[in-house]
Amino acid sequence: xxxxxxxxxxxxxxxxxxxxxxxxxxxxxxxxxxxxxxxxxxxxxxxxxxxxxxxxxxxxxxxxxxxxxxxxxxxxxxxxxxxxxxxxxxxxxxxxxxxxxxxxxxxxxxxxxxxxxxxxxxxxxxxxxxxxxxxxxxxxxxxxxxxxxxxxxxxxxxxxxxxxxxxxxxxxxxxxxxxxxxxxxxxxxxxxxxxxxxxxxxxxxxxxxxxxxxxxxxxxxxxxxxxxxxxxxxxxxxxxxxxxxxxxxxxxxxxxxxxxxxxxxxxxxxxxxxxxxxxxxxxxxxxxxxxxxxxxxxxxxxxxxxxxxxxxxxxxxxxxxxxxxxxxxxxxxxxxxxxxxxxxxxxxxxxxxx
Numbered sequence: 632x633x634x635x636x637x638x639x640x641x642x643x644x645x646x647x648x649x650x651x652x653x654x655x656x657x658x659x660x661x662x663x664x665x666x667x668x669x670x671x672x673x674x675x676x677x678x679x680x681x682x683x684x685x686x687x688x689x690x691x692x693x694x695x696x697x698x699x700x701x702x703x704x705x706x707x708x709x710x711x712x713x714x715x716x717x718x719x720x721x722x723x724x725x726x727x728x729x730x731x732x733x734x735x736x737x738x739x740x741x742x743x744x745x746x747x748x749x750x751x752x753x754x755x756x757x758x759x760x761x762x763x764x765x766x767x768x769x770x771x772x773x774x775x776x777x778x779x780x781x782x783x784x785x786x787x788x789x790x791x792x793x794x795x796x797x798x799x800x801x802x803x804x805x806x807x808x809x810x811x812x813x814x815x816x817x818x819x820x821x822x823x824x825x826x827x828x829x830x831x832x833x834x835x836x837x838x839x840x841x842x843x844x845x846x847x848x849x850x851x852x853x854x855x856x857x858x859x860x861x862x863x864x865x866x867x868x869x870x871x872x873x874x875x876x877x878x879x880x881x882x883x884x885x886x887x888x889x890x891x892x893x894x895x896x897x898x899x900x901x902x903x904x905x906x907x908x909x910x911x912x913x914x915x916x917x918x919x920x921x922x923x924x925x926x927x928x929x930x931x932x933x934x935x936x937x938x939x940x941x942x943x944x945x946x947x948x949x950x951x952x953x954x955x956x957x958x959x960x961x962x963x964x965x966x967x968x969x970x971x972x973x974x975x976x977x978x979x980x981x982x983x984x985x
Contacts, residue, residue: 640860640922642941645949647965649940655978656794658804663826666980668937668968672957673985677967682824682981685934686833689891690985694883695833695934696892696901698819699842701810703776704783704802709746709754717746720786721779722763722848723814730772731757731765735849740764748782762849776813786816788852788977790939805977814846814869820977821894821934839888841879845870845896845917855943864918865943870900874912881910884929889985891932895944898930898951905929925950933984937968937975951984 659665663683670677680687705721718737732754740746740756746766747753754766770778785801787794796804807822808830830840849866859865880901884890892898903917904910905928920943933951938944949961964982973980 640946642855642857642860645942645945645961646940647962649969649975653969653972653975653979654790654792655974655976655980656791657796658823658978659974661826662804662824663829665824666973667824668964668971668973668980668982670957670959670964670982670984672952672955675958677964679971683826683829683832685829685981685983686836686838688983688985689833689838690889691837692883692886692888693838694880694888694890695838695840696880696890696897697807697809697822697825697840697842698845698847698894698896698900699807699809699811700815700819700844700846700896701813702785702802702806702815702818702847703813704779704785704798705816706784706786707748707779707782708784709748711741711746712744719746719764719766720816721775721783723776723816723846731767732772732775734764734766735762736764748778752778752782788817790976791978809842811842812844812846812871814844815848817847817852818977819845819847819894819896820936821981823978824934824981825893839879839883841876843870843872843876843897843900845900847896851896851944855941859920859943860922863920863922865920867916867918868896868899869914869916870903871914872900872904872910872912877904877910877912880929889931890929891934892930893934895935895947898933898947901929902927921947921950923950923953925954927951927954933982935982935984936977937965937973937979937982939976948982948984955984957984 665682667680667682669688707719709717719734722733742756745753753769757767758765805818846869848868903919
């Protein structure tokens with residue numbers, strides 16, 4: 632089994648190797664036919680199934696918490712004044728400064744130069760800091776999402792090489808069936824396994840659901856370093872929890888429901904606003920970095936995917952396992968998953984921790 636984590640947390644505690652063929656390049660079709668890895672922490676039991684059967688494993692009184700954010704095609708391929716190409720990722724719902732777009736780029740962008748989307752639509756590079764470039768658009772910043780919908784590309788993770796998905800397919804498949812509010816540059820991938828028929832079946836058996844919103848940005852997908860571990864913070868991401876959703880989650884918690892966030896983004900949102908199980912609605916930003924040990928105020932279980940090595944997402948899952956007194960750590964579970972040929976990462980299979 633996994634060695635006990637050192638007192639001082641390190642990225643090396645969350646490193647593993649993965650055969651390239653286990654990196655999923657497209658979702659299963661239908662998406663609810665992905666595989667399901669169930670880990671019962673109380674009995675230390677591992678079970679394998681198909682995701683559409685997840686209802687078999689959920690306690691009678693379960694409340695699922697979904698992130699209903701919507702992915703925007705935020706990746707743009709632009710042309711520099713020299714004729715060279717560049718790839719930029721627009722960070723939506725980041726704080727806009729003086730009407731500028733905040734982006735990360737695949738190469739250096741010269742200050743004062745233009746980046747053309749079309750001959751009449753372009754950005755001017757006005758400044759940069761350690762992580763970002765700030766671009767002044769030739770169009771009103773309020774029209775940014777419209778421009779992205781017309782010219783942008785779905786921001787599939789860079790580790791998905793040679794995906795068979797065409798752009799129109801990616802816009803559909805890299806999106807939850809509950810997606811409503813545009814603003815994310817990555818999908819809350821645990822929710823990608825759900826279909827309308829699965830949701831209907833769960834609701835019919837008495838499982839309840841509630842929706843919250845966290846717009847996925849660098850706080851979820853950006854690589855982390857020892858500095859993040861030391862500061863115990865990540866990049867900020869915007870969220871909204873309606874008063875109605877907060878009230879329902881609070882009531883369910885008090886009534887003894889098993890609260891299961893669907894994904895790490897829902898988890899981070901709940902644990903950012905939860906205080907001893909009491910949630911208050913509202914808008915805000917979170918930079919919470921959940922690492923073991925962590926005292927969860929809301930969560931009782933988790934639905935998640937298999938995450939990339941040395942990521943904040945792995946640390947969050949490990950914190951869940953430790954909080955439940957699990958005998959196995961995340962690397963133990965991943966070793967089993969690799970042996971059983973589970974598919975990893977954003978389009979991969981699902982894990983349910985109870």
